[in-house]
Amino acid sequence: MEQINGPLQMEHALLFSFLEVSSDCKFKEQLHSLQSQQIMLCQGSDDDELQTDGNRSGHFRNGDVGLAPTNEEVIRIIAAQLAEIGDQFDREIQERVVNGLVQHFLNENLSNEEITRHMSRVVGELMQAIPSDMEREKAMLVLAMVLTKKIVNTVPFLLRRVFDTTVNYMNRQFHNYIVDMLGE
Numbered sequence: 001m002e003q004i005n006g007p008l009q010m011e012h013a014l015l016f017s018f019l020e021v022s023s024d025c026k027f028k029e030q031l032h033s034l035q036s037q038q039i040m041l042c043q044g045s046d047d048d049e050l051q052t053d054g055n056r057s058g059h060f061r062n063g064d065v066g067l068a069p070t071n072e073e074v075i076r077i078i079a080a081q082l083a084e085i086g087d088q089f090d091r092e093i094q095e096r097v098v099n100g101l102v103q104h105f106l107n108e109n110l111s112n113e114e115i116t117r118h119m120s121r122v123v124g125e126l127m128q129a130i131p132s133d134m135e136r137e138k139a140m141l142v143l144a145m146v147l148t149k150k151i152v153n154t155v156p157f158l159l160r161r162v163f164d165t166t167v168n169y170m171n172r173q174f175h176n177y178i179v180d181m182l183g184e
Helices: 008-023 028-043 069-090 095-106 112-129 135-152 156-182
Strands: none
Touching: 008 028, 008 069, 008 135, 008 156, 028 156, 069 135, 069 156, 095 112, 095 135, 095 156, 112 135, 112 156, 135 156
C-alpha cells in the first residue's frame, strides 16, 4: 500500500471529496471506512519523517489528509464543482463501458498498469461525446472520477483497487493540472 504523501496526497483528497459529494454514490459508508484505514495506516508510521528531498512526509491528521485547512476547503469546493459536471457526464456513460472496466478490475491476472492503460483508453473514447467547449484535461479528469463512482457502484468490494488505480492515474495524467486548479 502506497502511503498518501507528496503528489498523491492532492489526488487522493480530490477523488475522495468528489466521491463524497457526488450524487448517486452508493458506497459512501465504504468510502469513509477506506479513509479511516488510510488514517490509521499513516498514523502508524513515523510522524514528520524527513524525506530524501528534505521535505516532511504528508500524513492524515484528525481525519484529514494533512493539507492546510485552506487547501482542504479549496479541494472540497473544486470537488463539488467537478461533481456537478460529473452528474452531466454520468448520463453519457453506457453500462457496457462500465461493465467492461469492471471486468478488467476483477481480472486479478491484469497488472494495475494494464488496468490503468485500459481506463485511459476508455476515457479517451468517452471524450468524443464531451462538448468541445470544456477544457480537455478537466473533462478527462471528471470522466475518470465518474467512472470510478460507476464501477464501485456496480461492484462495491472493488473500492480500494479502483480508488488506488484512479489516484495513480490522476497523478500520472493530471497532476500539473490539479496543482494549477488548486492554486498550489
